Amino acid sequence: MDAISVIRAKRDRAELTDDQIDWIIDAYTRGEVAHEQMSSLAMAILLNGMNRKEIARWTAAMINSGERMDFSSLPRPTADKHSTGGVGDKITLPLAPLVAACGAAVPQLSGRGLGHTGGTLDKLEAIPGWRADLTNDEMLSILRDVGSVICAAGAGLAPADKKLYALRDVTGTVESIPLIASSIMSKKIAEGTGSLVLDVKVGSGAFMKNLDDARELAATMVELGTDHGVRTTALLTNMATPLGLTAGNALEVRESVEVLAGGGPADVVELTLALAREMLTAAGLPDVDPAKALADGSAMDHWRRMIQAQGGDPDAPLPVAREQHVVNAASTGVLTTLDAYAVGLAAWRLGAGRARKEDPVQAGAGVELHAKPGDPVRAGEPLLTLHTDTPEKFASAIEALDGGVLIAPPGTDFTPDPIVLDR
Numbered sequence: 001m002d003a004i005s006v007i008r009a010k011r012d013r014a015e016l017t018d019d020q021i022d023w024i025i026d027a028y029t030r031g032e033v034a035h036e037q038m039s040s041l042a043m044a045i046l047l048n049g050m051n052r053k054e055i056a057r058w059t060a061a062m063i064n065s066g067e068r069m070d071f072s073s074l075p076r077p078t079a080d081k082h083s084t085g086g087v088g089d090k091i092t093l094p095l096a097p098l099v100a101a102c103g104a105a106v107p108q109l110s111g112r113g114l115g116h117t118g119g120t121l122d123k124l125e126a127i128p129g130w131r132a133d134l135t136n137d138e139m140l141s142i143l144r145d146v147g148s149v150i151c152a153a154g155a156g157l158a159p160a161d162k163k164l165y166a167l168r169d170v171t172g173t174v175e176s177i178p179l180i181a182s183s184i185m186s187k188k189i190a191e192g193t194g195s196l197v198l199d200v201k202v203g204s205g206a207f208m209k210n211l212d213d214a215r216e217l218a219a220t221m222v223e224l225g226t227d228h229g230v231r232t233t234a235l236l237t238n239m240a241t242p243l244g245l246t247a248g249n250a251l252e253v254r255e256s257v258e259v260l261a262g263g264g265p266a267d268v269v270e271l272t273l274a275l276a277r278e279m280l281t282a283a284g285l286p287d288v289d290p291a292k293a294l295a296d297g298s299a300m301d302h303w304r305r306m307i308q309a310q311g312g313d314p315d316a317p318l319p320v321a322r323e324q325h326v327v328n329a330a331s332t333g334v335l336t337t338l339d340a341y342a343v344g345l346a347a348w349r350l351g352a353g354r355a356r357k358e359d360p361v362q363a364g365a366g367v368e369l370h371a372k373p374g375d376p377v378r379a380g381e382p383l384l385t386l387h388t389d390t391p392e393k394f395a396s397a398i399e400a401l402d403g404g405v406l407i408a409p410p411g412t413d414f415t416p417d418p419i420v421l422d423r
């Protein structure tokens with residue numbers, strides 16, 4: 001077998017055989033296939049696609065490139081959630097301790113932000129002392145004692161995906177449904193969760209810009225999970241505008257704690273509860289009401305224990321950026337658009353995200369929203385506050401917002417789209 005024949009086959013729209021897929025994933029993981037060859041194959045897949053049989057085999061080969069975790073010794077059913085990524089998407093932070101407070105175990109392996117979308121680990125690292133890297137034994141012990149853990153995936157889990165995702169990121173080959181579905185599901189299946197809820201984002205701030213593509217991605221991932229014995233469901237949710245009122249690491253932690261304290265923005269609370277209900281149903285606990293665990297403080301109690309178990313101080317003040325700049329509304333009327341991509345790009349340019357994997361992020365940087373689509377706004381009143389330690393970045397963040405804010409005349413009848421678009 002050789003890489004060139006596999007690349008040529010996909011270039012010429014042939015179906016890859018099981019042997020070709022097994023060989024290329026294994027040889028690439030071992031360093032026998034060069035990055036430029038894998039990059040060429042990834043582009044051929046992006047352009048010519050893979051059918052369901054190829055995707056299933058590709059996913060299995062990525063799972064088999066590393067270890068599989070096993071949570072079967074836990075006394076509770078396991079439930080996990082994966083979001084395909086968005087702007088202001090802090091939902092994992094309140095959701096994991098909430099679902100643990102309701103009786104399931106939540107092994108949440110999360111990632112860092114890249115580009116305009118934030119990463120859960122970057123957000124939690126804004127909490128003084130908190131650490132993302134745990135051994136498998138530490139992870140299991142926190143799951144047993146607290147019920148939820150949010151941490152980085154160990155190097156042994158789907159190593160083929162680690163290499164391939166980093167390569168796709170710099171070769172314009174991320175936005176391929178077969179490659180996204182196999183990347184996400186290989187990690188989730190290898191992680192060993194019993195059930196999985198997928199939050200597939202749709203809109204300007206998401207990989208999938210329209211409902212049809214999001215539906216195809218969701219259906220592909222649900223089929224992969226189900227075939228591997230993981231009870232998998234998916235919600236399609238709105239990412240046309242940022243979730244909640246903050247995009248940025250410490251800013252989003254603060255908002256998540258507000259949700260755990262029984263407050264927080266309505267859209268964040270709604271999506272957290274919708275995903276919690278899906279996870280509890282998939283884990284065989286359909287009669288537990290997650291709203292009660294938010295109201296009675298038990299979700300907050302689990303959050304505090306989860307943060308402490310990973311070295312964090314839940315009472316420590318969160319970092320605040322050195323400089324702020326307020327963007328005022330340009331006219332009076334009804335806010336109809338606050339574009340998720342524009343806000344995500346602004347937060348990224350302010351220092352909340354990174355351009356390369358190795359770059360540091362600023363804990364306090366980001367964007368605070370003072371209005372959401374559908375709200376009335378007045379000319380000259382604050383619409384957004386930009387936060388950064390590096391004020392020379394304000395100009396490029398403001399440029400990113402250009403065209404992303406639309407205000408209709410006063411009295412315009414405007415109803416924003418719902419958060420949950422489909423199941």
Ligand code: URA
Pocket residue numbers: 084085165174179180181183184
């Ligand atoms: N997240 C992943 O883990 N992989 C992708 O390909 C895209 C998003």
